[in-house]
Structures are given as structure tokens and as C-alpha cells.
Amino acid sequence: MNAKELVQKIIKEHEEIKDVYFVACGGSLVDLYPGFYFIQTESETMHGAWYTSKEFVIAPPKHLGKNSLVFICSHGGNTKETVEAAHLGKNRGAAVITMTHNPDSACNDDSMIPVVYDWADTVKEKDKPQGIVLRVLNEIMKVQESNYKLYDGIADGIEKIDGIVRAAVNKVKNRTWVFAEKYADESFLYIMGSGASYSQAYGFSICSLQEMQWMDCCYLHSGEYFHGPFEVTDEDHLYILLMSKGPNRVMDERALTFLKKYAKKYEVIDAEELGIGAIDDSCVEYFNPILFYAMSVAYRTGLQDKRRHPLDMRRYMGVVEY
Amino acid sequence: MNAKELVQKIIKEHEEIKDVYFVACGGSLVDLYPGFYFIQTESETMHGAWYTSKEFVIAPPKHLGKNSLVFICSHGGNTKETVEAAHLGKNRGAAVITMTHNPDSACNDDSMIPVVYDWADTVKEKDKPQGIVLRVLNEIMKVQESNYKLYDGIADGIEKIDGIVRAAVNKVKNRTWVFAEKYADESFLYIMGSGASYSQAYGFSICSLQEMQWMDCCYLHSGEYFHGPFEVTDEDHLYILLMSKGPNRVMDERALTFLKKYAKKYEVIDAEELGIGAIDDSCVEYFNPILFYAMSVAYRTGLQDKRRHPLDMRRYMGVVEY
Incomplete structure (x- = not known):
């Protein structure tokens, strides 16, 4: 994944990102927390929220819309409530990044922004979910915030x-x-x-x-x-x-x-x-x-x-x- | 506490509330979660965040400022990190509501917006922290959001x-x-x-x-x-x-x-x-x-x-x- 290009594409289509939602279940949800914590602590232009997928689906935030970015993660790629959450985000007009290890899964969906990651021992951290999220957020911050120092x-x-x-x-x-x-x-x-x-x-x-x-x-x-x-x-x-x-x-x-x-x-x-x-x-x-x-x-x-x-x-x- | 008057006063001084922070420790933090969940689910104009006090102090959000409302709760009123969090909010220009059971505590501080609650069996839920928070948020939503139906x-x-x-x-x-x-x-x-x-x-x-x-x-x-x-x-x-x-x-x-x-x-x-x-x-x-x-x-x-x-x-x- 080229984080810079991916972010350019998102910003071009969505102009400005104001809300970043981190949505997954279990171990995948764990992987999204550091990104959430980063946005909550560092960002002047964005708000972050961290949801287990089903809760996102049954109580979606009113802010979810065109200026939102939704990070979705499902290792197997077919977790039912996570796939639902991805579609909810897309239907509301948000940019939806779907991370999965499984290329043959519902999360590898070209109508969203799929990122298929490898999970072998030799794979670098930058290409696993925590690293992917951090790289994407780093690029968005650079584009959106002139005070950004990190x-x-x-x-x-x-x-x-x-x-x-x-x-x-x-x-x-x-x-x-x-x-x-x-x-x-x-x-x-x-x-x-x-x-x-x-x-x-x-x-x-x-x-x-x-x-x-x-x-x-x-x-x-x-x-x-x-x-x-x-x-x-x-x-x-x-x-x-x-x-x-x-x-x-x-x-x-x-x-x-x-x-x-x-x-x-x-x-x-x-x-x-x-x-x-x-x-x-x-x-x-x-x-x-x-x-x-x-x-x-x-x-x-x-x-x-x-x-x-x-x-x-x-x-x-x-x-x-x- | 008269929630309507309290909210009028806050809106008069702060114009619009954009961020609501819920900050406390342990049992008091528990009491603040439903208000956080309410804002996160229902609000079109505000964002909510829920913090244990020390984390709020060491990693304060960049959005914290004049258009923020901070709910603080400390039953005994002197929890060190919670009092620190209240002062941080105040110093950043936020409206800070400090709820406490103890009238002789650091939280009953007239430089903030103290709400001293009773805790006897006969006290109604509306006058305990969960009820106080819900009443205040209900009034803010009414003032700020024309679509608000609840x-x-x-x-x-x-x-x-x-x-x-x-x-x-x-x-x-x-x-x-x-x-x-x-x-x-x-x-x-x-x-x-x-x-x-x-x-x-x-x-x-x-x-x-x-x-x-x-x-x-x-x-x-x-x-x-x-x-x-x-x-x-x-x-x-x-x-x-x-x-x-x-x-x-x-x-x-x-x-x-x-x-x-x-x-x-x-x-x-x-x-x-x-x-x-x-x-x-x-x-x-x-x-x-x-x-x-x-x-x-x-x-x-x-x-x-x-x-x-x-x-x-x-x-x-x-x-x-x-």
C-alpha cells in the first residue's frame, strides 16, 4: 500500500476528513485502538471514535458522512457485523478502508478501499494493520494540519x-x-x-x-x-x-x-x-x-x-x- | 440544579458547545459513560470523549478549548487527577461542570460550575450524577439541534x-x-x-x-x-x-x-x-x-x-x- 497515494485519492474525493472511525471486532479492534488514540490526542481537525462493529451498526454516529474516514479490519474478511459496518460507512458516503488478510473475502471489495495484508513472519510492521493505520493517519495529518510535527x-x-x-x-x-x-x-x-x-x-x-x-x-x-x-x-x-x-x-x-x-x-x-x-x-x-x-x-x-x-x-x- | 438555567449560562459564555468531555476515575467514570454514549450516538453538533482523569491530563485533546464542555465527577471531590483535569479544562477556556458529593472539597469550586449532589436513599435519580448529566445534555441538545427529537x-x-x-x-x-x-x-x-x-x-x-x-x-x-x-x-x-x-x-x-x-x-x-x-x-x-x-x-x-x-x-x- 502506498499511503501517500491512498490519502491523496481520499482527500480528492472527500475534500476534508473530519471524523475517523475505527471499527472492527476482537483482535482486529485491538489493532485499531492506537490509531484512535493518536487522532484523539494529536489532531486539531479530526475527531476519532472506536467501535465494536455491531455497536457501530446499531448506533451509528450522526457525524458519519462524506467527510468521514472509516477504518475497517477483519482478518478473515467475512466477519458479518464488520462487513455490515463497512457497507454502512460506504452508504453514508464515507471513505472506507477495509483491511483484511483474505483476498477472497467480502472485505476485499473494490467499491471501498481494500488493503489486503500479508501475515507471514517476514512481513514488516508497516504492512500490518497497526502500521497501515499509522502510515495513513500520518499522511492525512501532514495534508490537513500545518502544525503537525510528528x-x-x-x-x-x-x-x-x-x-x-x-x-x-x-x-x-x-x-x-x-x-x-x-x-x-x-x-x-x-x-x-x-x-x-x-x-x-x-x-x-x-x-x-x-x-x-x-x-x-x-x-x-x-x-x-x-x-x-x-x-x-x-x-x-x-x-x-x-x-x-x-x-x-x-x-x-x-x-x-x-x-x-x-x-x-x-x-x-x-x-x-x-x-x-x-x-x-x-x-x-x-x-x-x-x-x-x-x-x-x-x-x-x-x-x-x-x-x-x-x-x-x-x-x-x-x-x-x- | 436547574439544568435549563445552567445550560443558558454555558451557552451565553461559550456560544456553542462542540466537544463534550467526560472525565473522572473509577465509579465516577462509570457514571459518565451513558452521557458520552448519548452524545456519540445522538448529536449532530457535538463530539463526545470519555477519559480516565490522568489520561486526560497527560494526553489532552487538541480540541479542548472555549467551545468545550467538561463533565468532571468525584464523589469525595478531592481525587487528585480529577481535580487536575478540572483545572486543565478551565485553563483551556472550557465550561467545566464539577459534580461532587462533598461540599467541602476541591471540586466545589465556584471558579467552575460546581454541582454538589446528595447521595441519600431518598435522593431522586435526576439529582445524582447520571441524571444530572442526562438533564444537562438534554437541554444543550434542545438549544443547539433543531432536529433533536428526544x-x-x-x-x-x-x-x-x-x-x-x-x-x-x-x-x-x-x-x-x-x-x-x-x-x-x-x-x-x-x-x-x-x-x-x-x-x-x-x-x-x-x-x-x-x-x-x-x-x-x-x-x-x-x-x-x-x-x-x-x-x-x-x-x-x-x-x-x-x-x-x-x-x-x-x-x-x-x-x-x-x-x-x-x-x-x-x-x-x-x-x-x-x-x-x-x-x-x-x-x-x-x-x-x-x-x-x-x-x-x-x-x-x-x-x-x-x-x-x-x-x-x-x-x-x-x-x-x-
């Missing part, structure tokens, strides 16, 4: 992130084994993150553990932790803390300080220690989630091997009617 | 909701005892909801159970359930399902159908069966959360009595430094 930093980060992820995956391999050895039989755990990476606490929970390991867990926002959830903390509870680099790190650090004092079982996945600092401070927060996603894959693989629970085993999804 | 329905709902809640609390009393009798020792449960009431799945989890009962649980969006989390479902897992009335009900019904087939332990709290249907269909979805909040109080009280774990017992909050 263009070069984001472009540079997109070049650097693959090397960072690769090194981090190597670095944590042994840690994931030790984690699985210690905690494979844990009945329950909490996963915390903040900022753009709250999405990764969510995805780690609902995809990597609940879906792929049938393990019970709960995602928490590190900032919200102190307003209720921390009351369960004790030496028997297990936590995974995703520590971002960026302005939101203060929330993760506060959670860590508390865990050090009152908990005993906690795993820290620290983006800073894992090398994310090679990316410019001005925009590093939008890259943490890419690294954390790779870490969730590493940890779930460690759990799979120890628990002998194949990551691809399903009892309902794609198996029964629902 | 004014009378919302006003009528605000009159009716107290009677509905009272009847429902009586109706479920025995059910909450039976629920506690059966599940008091359960190690873990999932709580599901959707639409405006996703907030109540969140609040039921983080406030009523994690904070007040030190019980482990996880909140889920009923629509997202099918995109990962349902893989853990079996006859041993416990679920509470908040079934809304309104367009989002289809998501809750789909979850119920699945639970009936594959689970055995689930408690349905059905707003329709509990009388929410007395409120007009056009806006009933914004009242479900008020009813569900009362239900979460009823269920946690049942659990408190059976588990002999006082709802007000804390080991960290207000007890230690953090």
Missing part, C-alpha cells in the same frame, strides 16, 4: 520498529518459558496497560489468553487500577504489567510501585527496557502497542508449549453456529 | 426512573439472596453488557466486586464476547448478563442464546423484565444504566451479607499511601 518521527519509527520487535522477541524468549513454568496453572490473572497500549492489555486478555488458551483473566487500565481494582491485590494474585514509554508511563510506574509493595507475583513487560526508546520521544507512545502485541505472542507461545494447549484450538469459533 | 422522552424518563428502580429493587431482593447462596464462594466470574450499559458491566466489576468484595471478575462487552472471550465458556464458568432494552439488546440476546446452550451458571439481569419499558423506546437505552447500577448495589449487598465482607471495608483505598 511526520518524520512516525516515518522513522515505522522503519525502526521491526528491528526493535525482533530484538525484543529474542530477549524475552527465556522469560516467557520461566513465566509459563511458574504460572501455567494459575487460575486467573490481571493484565494492565495504559494510553494507546490499553488496547494491548485488552487484546492480551481476550485473544491471547481467553480465546487461545481458555485462561481466565481481566484487563485493566493502569490509571483506573487505583480506583477500585487494586483492592483485590495481594501476594496470591498474578499481574502482567505492560509498561509503555511515553507520557502515559507515569500511570504504569505508579502501578508498578504498588505491585512491588503489595503483590508478589507480577511480570513486567517494559517497552523501554525492550528497546522502544530508539523511536523519537514525540511519538514513541504510538509504537508501544506494536511491541506489546509481539510480546503477547511470545508469552502465549510459552504458555501453549507448557500447557500443551494449541493456540489454534477452538471449541466454538468457526466450529459451532452462534 | 427532549420530551428524556424528560419523561427522568420522572419515571425512580419508580422503576424502586420496584426493581424490591423484585430482585430474593434473587440476590439466592445468587449469593449459590455463588458466594465462586473464585471468578464474567459480567457482560453493551451499549450505554457496557459501563455498568465495568462498574459492577471494578467497584461492586473487585473493590467492595475483593472478588475477581472481568467485564466484557456482549458484542465482543463472540470475538474471543466466549472460548472460555463452559458449565463451570459463571456469568452475569446485563440485558438492556434498546437497539443494543440484540447483542445481549445473542450472548444469552449462547450461554443457554453452552453454560450452566449465569444470572440474567433483564432491564425489560424489570420494568424499564415504561420509558419511551426512542431513548430507553440511556436509562438502562441507572437501573443496572441499582441492581449492582442489590447484588453486592446480597454478597456482602452472605460473605460477611462489609462493602465499606478497604485495605488500600484511603488506608495506605499510593
